[in-house]
Amino acid sequence: MTSPAFDAMVGVSGGVDSAVAALLLQRRGLRIAGLFMQNWDDDGSGECRAEDDRRDAVAVCGRLGIPFHSRNFASEYWTGVFEHFLAEHRAGRTPNPDVLCNREIKFRTFLDEARARGAQRIATGHYARVAERDGRFRLLRAVDAAKDQTYFLHALGQEALASTLFPIGELPKARVREIAREAGFSVHAKKDSTGICFIGERDFRDFLGQYIPARPGPIRAVDGQNLGEHAGVFHYTLGQREGLNLGGVRGRPQAPWFVVGKDVTGNVLYVDQGHDSPYLQSSTLRASQATFTGGDAPAARFSCTAKTRYRQPDEPCRVEILDDGTLEVRFDRAQRAVTPGQSVVFYDSEECLGGAVIDATDAPPPCAV
Incomplete structure (x- = not known):
């Protein structure tokens, strides 16, 4: 039987976490390679950071002296994640695409790609841990509770957990940055990515409006009083305060308003006063x-x-x-x-x-x- 070309294929994102994950595996003596996953094509907005991240990932692999691979998963991301994301918003729900992205792309499509390229396992820079007991693989919280990402990884099954390494799960974030700085990685102080990966720093409402046309409708208090107009119920989530544009309402207390319900069929957004309504x-x-x-x-x-x-x-x-x-x-x-x-x-x-x-x-x- 031919031995695998690599012990692990590391998902290098161009960030500090995946860079240190690769470094730690190399220090353990594992044969590794890096694979950069592009999940969203440049849509002309100027907000796509994929090329910048790709250059950073290339630099990390170059400094480690490991092979660099790149794969565009945009088609798989569109059908496996983004179409579901849009359907949920149209239904008035608030989806969590990161959960689906992890299950469908990072720990399924990526795993298949890594195996096809001769890797035995995959590794990522997620803050989580895996432990095996009696042949069963358990997903454990990261040591750094403030960075723990098991919430977004909960849909992984035994095959994915058995095939995945989380090298930084035992480390606090501050130590990860320190290791990156000591190793000479230019990304040691790079800002963490936040929010939904394909949106970047752009306005979420404008982005979503490209795919779901705005349909303004009434904002009503829980007793039925009309208070204003919303830009489309799919733009709001329960408990939201920002973006309602409701000032003082005659006969009402001077207190903030919060979204408490959405009538998608009737296109009505319901609000109430008080954080703990x-x-x-x-x-x-x-x-x-x-x-x-x-x-x-x-x-x-x-x-x-x-x-x-x-x-x-x-x-x-x-x-x-x-x-x-x-x-x-x-x-x-x-x-x-x-x-x-x-x-x-x-x-x-x-x-x-x-x-x-x-x-x-x-x-x-x-x-x-």
């Missing part, structure tokens, strides 16, 4: 499209902690898998702005068990929603 509170949610890192759920009913958004503190809950495969999740205390389209992700201490896509909650509906 009762219309944003729910203790039970329904979710579907569940995936578990171990392959199967821990049990038909189990207790754990969960997050309904990234960086949220863990909250105790009880999970029940219903006959139709959907999940009912009950929290010990009410949660704010639990949003359909986002993910609920489950944890047992440091282990990420998996997650599901939120469909609905028991938050009280405003007015006629």
